[in-house]
Amino acid sequence: MADFLSKDKDIECVEVRADTLDEALADAAVQFDTKVSNLEYEVIERGFDGFLGIAKKPWFLKVYQNPDMVKKVVVGKNGEIIESEDEENIEKIVSKNGEYFIHHFGPEIMLKVTLPVGEGVPVIEDVVIEDLQRPDTKSFDEDLVRSLVKNGTDDEYKAVGEYNHEASADAIFVIDISSDELKATATINPPSLGGADVTAEAIEKALGQQGVVAGISKEKIQALVDRPIYNEPVVVAEAILPIDGKDAYITYNFETDRSKLRAKQAANGQVDFKELNLIQNVVEGQPLAQKMLAEQGKAGKTLYGRYLEAKNGKDIQLPLGKNVRVDTDGRTILADANGQVLLINDKICVEPIMEVDGVNIKTGNITFLGTVIVKGAVEDGFNVKASGNIEVSGTVGKCTLESDGDIIVSSGIIGRDEGKIVCGGSLWAKFIQNTTVQVEENVIVTDSIMNSEVSAQKRIILNGKRAQITGGNVFATEAVIAKNIGSEGGGTETTISVGFDPRAKKRLEELLEMQNNNIKQLDELELNISTLENMKKVRKSLPKEKEESLVSLNEQKNEIIEENIKYNEEIEQIQARLRELKNIGKVYASGTVYSGVKIFVRDEKDEVRADTKSVTFFYENGFVRRGKYEQPNMDDIKGPEGYS
Template sequence: MVTLDKIRLDMAELQKLDQSVRSVEVHADTLDEALADAAVQLNTKVSNLEYEVKEKGFDGFFGIAKRPWFITVYQNAESVAKSAKFKELQKSGLMDMDEEIENIDRDGEFFLHHFGTDICLKVNLPVGEGKPVNLADILNDIKRPDTVDFDENLIKKFAAKGTGGVYETVGHYSRNPAADAIFVVDISKDELKATCTINPPALGGADVSHSQIETALKGQGVVAGISDEKIEALVDRPSYNVPVVVAEAVLPVDGRDAYIAYNFETDRSKMRAKEAANGQVDFKELNLIQNVVEGQPLAQKMLPERGKSGKTLFGRYLEAKNGKDINLPLGKNVTLDSDGRTILAACNGQVLLINDKINVEPIMEIDGVNIKSGNITFLGTVIVNGNVEDGYNVKASGNIEVNGEVGASTLESDGDIIVSHGIVGRDECKILCGGSLWAKFIQNSRVEVEENVIVQDSIMNCEVSAQHRIILQGKRAQITGGHLFATETVLAKNIGSAGGGTETVIEVGIDPRAKHRLEDLREMQEKALKELDELELNIQTLENTKKVRRVLPAEKEESLKRFNLRKNELSRENDEFNKEIEEILAHLRELKNIGKVYVSGTVYAGVKIFVRDEKDEVRANVKSVTFYYDEGFVRRGKYEKPDFEDVKGPEGYSNS
């Protein structure tokens, strides 16, 4: 029957358990690391933890915009209860402090001592696979010449069930007070320690009890730091003629100083090159740049802690020092969060610790991109004062400025790319630009830009795609070989070469990206239709066989099902191809700018000019000409210098 008193007892037990549950807040790069850290702080296993996610972590993109996990971790109720039971067993002497309840195997043990005129027994039960106490051993020890009587049945009961960590009277002996053990309690001069030294009893003498030692300590004025565990251990296993500590002062604990918890590596010497899965080091990926995004937490000041005062054995106050506060290491382009102690990035860029201050640099300036720097990935603008050597890459969310030459490399930028000298691609260079590209010359490279390509000298044997214009306006301004696409305009002095040689193709009046996608779609559709024809032939063959035989072998029937599934899948893909192709064609038809090619010098024989997919193949050299679209044909008109005032560029790279 459930009574009100029973409910009250259960509620009190639950409240006690809830109060014993501790929690910690943890920041870490991964959830596993955060839980491992919390397990250390809570002194338990990860399997015993429950947690609440305060802020979900993010691995970032190629390590960019990485954000740590922030979780609150609790020890689950079951493990708290188990821990409480474990502490009770420790207190009873069943196990040592550093052992865990589920992993321990300990034999049972007994302690037999003479207190007053009583023979007292304490039995600790075995733990795990440990052996029980041997009744014969207890009886052998109790049978001494001074023993008067003992209760064997009671001893048998305690040997089997234990005494619950306390001494129980099981018999009597003939006491000789002159033979009692003698003990003395000494207090250190600094009042920090009290020791007990015991001289062993003779036959018929009484042992020193827990209450005797405690009474002696209090009799000398000890009011703090008395250790029941140490006294109990000394009573159980006396160390004779040796001073044993039984009480210690509560020492003061100085408060921890404030400190900065950094979310980035502050020691650049610890930054290591990336390792491949096989363990080999990729020396092009040196990981020397720590990118951050605006609003990303960079560090947090952990507040100083107050010290915890102590007491001497006599209760005298021992003062503790409070932790010291520190100033926040605020540098350039950082700000404080609303909590007043979390430092955030105020812009995208590279986080650096300079003169013990946190800075975010939106511009990265390096001497060159080579084996010393490795590949560069940066959330901001990159300025390279030298060359970008063959095989190395630069990726930037801002601009890329190269004051030297670019080799067989890859440059990717969300902004503009400026190359003071030239680009010598050796058929392995790739330029992807979210703005405009300026260069002295471009050779044997693939270039894709969202706005304009502006070149001073020449473009040779390149595939260049510009969503707006391709402009060459230097002394040579020569386009030789390759395939150039521009939605609006191509301007050059000369196109092609006098001796012919490599093919030169210019296309304007179209969206280069859309046209490339259209070509890819048609190629994929052609492959899909070819596979569809083969499937239909196989399906027809199997169905005809089934009509004749009425039943197909299991293997053939499975093949027929598989062929039909694939046919349906290809049919859906073909419908999607048709839909996207029609959308692209409609987009190309709706382009308002029909495109023009301006040539102030010579267009050499062999050059192919496309305006809105209409072709004009130049059979003989033509000078000072403009190619344009008119009523379904490519027309040639007199050259008129176009007005490109809206094309603004960096210093030294204007279109004029």
């Protein structure tokens, strides 16, 4: 046990935070100037990688050095600094002077000597001998004294001589016990010449005779015997006081005081007021808080052994609000939905919908794991990112909106050539101007698309009274539906493309190229493998290096074959998708397609040279054909949830 305590004294700890467990341990290793393998750690807060980079949380560790690997720093005999990780070979040295104590117990003169430590000064033999020569001293063994001073007494008193003992001159002491039975003191009257000192055994016996059974401190008694304090009460025993248990409490994994949330600082130290960090995003299943259990109290004892009751800690209820649940351990609170975590009326809640009056300097940019509802406008220069839908009642300016769901803009989008909309679902808007739009499903506009780059993996539909596309490039895999396309007089270039999937086409080209490269590598591997196998047949064995090379070549061959199988599966899927597109790809214009408009259907071009009314463009026999306007089927186009 003493060895363990000695090691524990040398152990230091540091607290580190990092994005990953490995990074945190590496940081601690640098601080300790040791290897990661020499560290032990305690996880204070588990890290979390986040969702698409959102709600990322660092690991928080308390890291210790392995007690068997603690680096010792000692001072050598010549003052040099010595470092070692071998605890058995070098001990930590703390300098301490030697000491001696002379006391008269009974009829004997007793001596205790402690040896110096490190650079400490030893006890001088002649000083001890001189101190022994009192008027009442009969005799003492000088050789024994010198030997004990030189070698020490192992923290014990040794008899070294005799003196003329007068019992009437002995020191006397009194034991007093407090009325609450919590403390006992010894008051010693000093001995006269020829009198004996008080022994530790005498004090302990007196305590026992007065009924003291708990809290006796041998260390305090021995210290009083070694260095007596006369005519003053000195504590020699104390009751074992009860320790009340701590109440249960909640540790939060998020900032509960929103006033402490601060804006991000740029690399140059300037505050970015667009990144206010007011939203604490969490994902479903993320730990939000944990209840630390109430502790049981530890009972105590009076000096007489009477029981002293301790209070147990009080339990508390888990502060459960909306969209949270309790983990299987019964103590950890988890998010039950994506959203922002809030402490509302002292209860933990996760809000999957965030409502703001507008997006501006007051809110900063918004990044939210859920649906964002903006009651006003998204002002120029501010961005909104959401894993759910984005709904904007006002206009959207020169901004970036990114959503994994739908985007609904009740008014229009005015991008000023820098605005960008990225949508994982469908986009609804009154109009789109000078904006880049990328949508995974449909774009539905009630007024117009002007001078914009708009692409949709399904359809682009303009269904209002004006319903006009003017300027820019508009692409849809299935269909573009509008009233008017282009501008009168052809002053603004307008391009409409339908009937193909550019991303699928590009990926197909990449896959075919990678597959061809693999086939070339396979041919080379087959040749090298064949050469080595023929050599092995002739020689019946191969040198070690060539045998290892043959194994490696076969492994590479198998890896490439497996890779090609995956490429083939993806190629077949893409080709099936492209075959499906053969029967789709149309441009519908119920009003006028103005001269100068360029129509691309499945890579084939039709440039309109004269205004054309009520027309449908489609692909047939390698050409873009024109037919009478036919009403497209839009039964499957439904408005966003909650809108008509």
